[in-house]
Amino acid sequence: MIPLSWNRWPRVDHRKIISVNDRSVPLPFCEGSLLAHGNGRSYGDVCLNEAGNLLMTRGLNRFMVFDRTTGRLQCESGVLLKEILDLVVPQGWFLPVTPGTRFVTVGGAIANDVHGKNHHSAGTFGHYVCSLELLRSDGQRLLCGQEENKQWFAATVGGLGLTGLITWAELQLMPISNAFMWVQPRRFSSLSEFWAINEEAEQRWPYTVAWIDCLSGTKDNVRGILSGGAHAPAQAELPCFKEKSRHMPLTPPLSLVNSLSLRAFNAFYYHQPIKSGITLDHFVPYFYPLDGLLDWNRVYGRRGFFQYQCVLPLESSRDGISKLLRRIGASGQGSFLAVLKTFGSKPSAGMLSFPREGATLALDFPNLGEATHRLFQELDAVVRDAGGALYPAKDARMPSDLFRAGYPLWERFSTFVDPGFSSSFWRRVNS
Numbered sequence: 001m002i003p004l005s006w007n008r009w010p011r012v013d014h015r016k017i018i019s020v021n022d023r024s025v026p027l028p029f030c031e032g033s034l035l036a037h038g039n040g041r042s043y044g045d046v047c048l049n050e051a052g053n054l055l056m057t058r059g060l061n062r063f064m065v066f067d068r069t070t071g072r073l074q075c076e077s078g079v080l081l082k083e084i085l086d087l088v089v090p091q092g093w094f095l096p097v098t099p100g101t102r103f104v105t106v107g108g109a110i111a112n113d114v115h116g117k118n119h120h121s122a123g124t125f126g127h128y129v130c131s132l133e134l135l136r137s138d139g140q141r142l143l144c145g146q147e148e149n150k151q152w153f154a155a156t157v158g159g160l161g162l163t164g165l166i167t168w169a170e171l172q173l174m175p176i177s178n179a180f181m182w183v184q185p186r187r188f189s190s191l192s193e194f195w196a197i198n199e200e201a202e203q204r205w206p207y208t209v210a211w212i213d214c215l216s217g218t219k220d221n222v223r224g225i226l227s228g229g230a231h232a233p234a235q236a237e238l239p240c241f242k243e244k245s246r247h248m249p250l251t252p253p254l255s256l257v258n259s260l261s262l263r264a265f266n267a268f269y270y271h272q273p274i275k276s277g278i279t280l281d282h283f284v285p286y287f288y289p290l291d292g293l294l295d296w297n298r299v300y301g302r303r304g305f306f307q308y309q310c311v312l313p314l315e316s317s318r319d320g321i322s323k324l325l326r327r328i329g330a331s332g333q334g335s336f337l338a339v340l341k342t343f344g345s346k347p348s349a350g351m352l353s354f355p356r357e358g359a360t361l362a363l364d365f366p367n368l369g370e371a372t373h374r375l376f377q378e379l380d381a382v383v384r385d386a387g388g389a390l391y392p393a394k395d396a397r398m399p400s401d402l403f404r405a406g407y408p409l410w411e412r413f414s415t416f417v418d419p420g421f422s423s424s425f426w427r428r429v430n431s
Helices: 081-091 106-111 150-156 191-204 259-270 283-287 296-300 314-331 370-386 400-406 410-414 424-429
Strands: 016-019 034-037 053-056 063-067 072-076 129-135 141-145 165-172 180-188 207-212 224-231 279-282 305-313 338-343 358-366
Touching: 034 165, 063 081, 072 081, 081 106, 106 165, 129 150, 141 150, 180 191, 180 283, 191 207, 191 224, 191 314, 191 338, 224 259, 279 283, 305 314, 305 370, 314 358, 314 370, 358 370, 370 400, 400 424
Parallel strands: 016 053, 034 053
Antiparallel strands: 063 072, 072 165, 129 141, 129 165, 180 224, 180 279, 207 224, 207 338, 305 358, 338 358
């Protein structure tokens, strides 16, 4: 099987696909560059290495040490976040930061310094990595952390897998009382209303995120639903919960997402009944709604799709987000998944980390070829003018100048890149 990224584009050939199952052995010697590939949940080409070699790390899936009194967990880099949650939630612990899927590896979460709904209160995944081991292509093993080899740590967190192979990591987990959340959704009918209720919600809730109707933004009447959440305290009684997941059985020849289906879904979703007040919900549907449909990426057909996720600085975010949504709404392109969130002021731990103070907008787009690329050029111009950045973990076509403008520490970072490692993304943005 050809390794793919989650959006199924681009499709590239590799020289060798090498399984890594033992963290104690040296890296394989082979012609061409190396790159770690976890569970393939990155988008675009950040986890691909055309004409080079991929190190498949899911075999590094062992738990090493878990101290249930302190919440410190050591595990190999190929362990999935789901496997961590299955182990620690029954024992009263939780991941302090989690992205929107549980099916990413620990190594992938570090390499992309992923964020979650609680960035405004907790920062990024890298803030909770106590230490990690980095295996370089010259055989050197570096123990990196907040106190030891700090510069290597800062380069590796958010370093896109380019500083070497992360073999294991130690994480600090957070205590919880049970597996349930307090959740409060609120509808809004304009961007102005979103900014107002979002500011209020971030004062009240550790987790916030908004779904928006991406086709409603041709004027200023962008509508959506803002959801605030928090881990529930101890309860006398808890609801029953049994997880249900389904598979997308096949990949249709064409995308099932088009302007007609999108408008119908968005109208249905916006007007869905919302319970008033605060309700109890299990953490799985709250954090990982898309995990309920495994292989949902097939919905976009054989040509795959793109995700466009940007962050705009605080001072330009309101105007910039409005411009982006007007252009997307006018294009008629977009997705069921359209997410708007604000990042807090806590500086990220990595040199190339994506999150920074401001607002982030994320949407999926069916791959319609030239029409989609023309829209992206329009969106790039808005992001560039606003002083923003695109998310490498979700990118498949960012131009070099936009990468360098959005990541001013890229030259310093490049001195930490392992000469034996590379990726299709890295070569593209440095061409």
